[in-house]
Amino acid sequence: MMILSRLLGCQEQLGFLHQSKEELTDSHPVVCNRNILVELEEGVGVAVMKMKSPPVNSLSLDFLTEFSISLEKLENDRGCRGVILTSAVPKIFSAGLDIKEMCGKSAEHYAEFWRAVQEMWLKLYKSNMVTIAAINGNCPAGGCLMAVSCDYRIMAENPKYSIGLNETQLGIVAPFWFKDTIANTIGHRATERSLQLGLLYSASDALKIGIVDELVPEEKVLNAAAATMSQWLAIPDYARQISKSMMRKPTLDRLLTHRESDIQNFVSFVTKDSIQKSLQTYMESLKQRKG
Numbered sequence: 495m496m497i498l499s500r501l502l503g504c505q506e507q508l509g510f511l512h513q514s515k516e517e518l519t520d521s522h523p524v525v526c527n528r529n530i531l532v533e534l535e536e537g538v539g540v541a542v543m544k545m546k547s548p549p550v551n552s553l554s555l556d557f558l559t560e561f562s563i564s565l566e567k568l569e570n571d572r573g574c575r576g577v578i579l580t581s582a583v584p585k586i587f588s589a590g591l592d593i594k595e596m597c598g599k600s601a602e603h604y605a606e607f608w609r610a611v612q613e614m615w616l617k618l619y620k621s622n623m624v625t626i627a628a629i630n631g632n633c634p635a636g637g638c639l640m641a642v643s644c645d646y647r648i649m650a651e652n653p654k655y656s657i658g659l660n661e662t663q664l665g666i667v668a669p670f671w672f673k674d675t676i677a678n679t680i681g682h683r684a685t686e687r688s689l690q691l692g693l694l695y696s697a698s699d700a701l702k703i704g705i706v707d708e709l710v711p712e713e714k715v716l717n718a719a720a721a722t723m724s725q726w727l728a729i730p731d732y733a734r735q736i737s738k739s740m741m742r743k744p745t746l747d748r749l750l751t752h753r754e755s756d757i758q759n760f761v762s763f764v765t766k767d768s769i770q771k772s773l774q775t776y777m778e779s780l781k782q783r784k785g
């Protein structure tokens with residue numbers, strides 16, 4: 495019930511009611527949501543989802559709810575066959591889960607938050623559409639999870655940007671489905687090293703290890719994503735979708751089977767004093783780094 499009311503509440507915030515005439519053209523209907531801009535190019539059947547939640551596109555409960563609703567709308571739109579996921583915030587793809595959602599809140603809040611994280615991943619990982627991440631900035635932790643849940647990743651070749659699952663550096667543990675998703679991308683051994691050490695890879699190392707598929711100059715990331723999209727869309731949908739599902743279903747089923755216990759694990763993990771302390775210390779270190 496709480497989730498339903500949040501979804502309904504969010505649908506109003508989503509701004510479907512606030513679209514101006516300038517934002518709606520025949521060829522590029524744009525939906526300006528609070529955290530995500532969705533632009534559907536109808537003739538081509540491709541939507542661009544631009545995350546725009548400054549300063550760092552952190553994945554808050556509101557953001558995740560909006561993301562899942564937006565993706566579901568595209569999924570149900572027969573005119574949309576592909577999605578390019580990118581960022582409208584300079585230098586940042588996404589800073590991952592919003593740490594503020596995991597600090598000093600109630601057990602009920604943590605459970606609701608974690609369900610929204612699961613939902614985002616389930617929707618993205620099982621999408622029937624072709625999904626391409628156009629990674630135009632830093633991409634740690636939950637940001638990396640989003641990217642590796644797509645079918646293909648193109649990253650800006652900027653030495654300042656990094657990508658990876660750095661959870662252990664915060665004193666927390668990537669859950670099994672984060673681990674499965676990255677292992678499906680880079681293999682078991684590379685995942686073991688990557689997860690234990692909480693490695694963040696430079697763009698060039700990310701290409702070498704296979705977290706990303708291609709590097710291009712920053713200003714070409716979106717064009718390169720569009721070019722790759724047209725190659726993938728040249729394959730008949732039905733055959734491609736069944737192949738995707740064959741590869742991903744066991745991983746999806748594992749979370750679906752253990753969804754409630756995964757939420758309980760998260761809540762009991764994150765409510766530990768030691769974990770709260772680690773997260774608070776990490777947040778403070780982020781603030782101090784600035785100064």
Ligand SMILES: CCCCC/C=C\C/C=C\C=C\CC(=O)SCCNC(=O)CCNC(=O)[C@H](O)C(C)(C)COP(=O)(O)OP(=O)(O)OC[C@H]1O[C@@H](n2cnc3c(N)ncnc32)[C@H](O)[C@@H]1OP(=O)(O)O
Pocket residue numbers: 549550552585586588589590591592593594632634635636637660661664666667668669759760763764777780781784
């Ligand atoms: C055994 C059982 C296991 C069960 C499972 C249990 C647990 C699993 C739990 C959790 C899994 C979590 C996955 C995650 O995603 S955790 C999030 C990890 N993210 C990070 O480590 C990234 C942190 N951020 C950065 O490194 C930098 O901010 C970044 C490189 C992205 C950008 O740098 P920049 O210099 O541009 O910006 P900053 O000045 O650092 O930040 C601006 C502003 O934003 C705040 N902020 C940054 N990241 C986050 C975040 N993830 N959440 C919330 N807030 C964030 C930062 O503090 C600054 O705020 P302010 O000082 O301006 O107020």
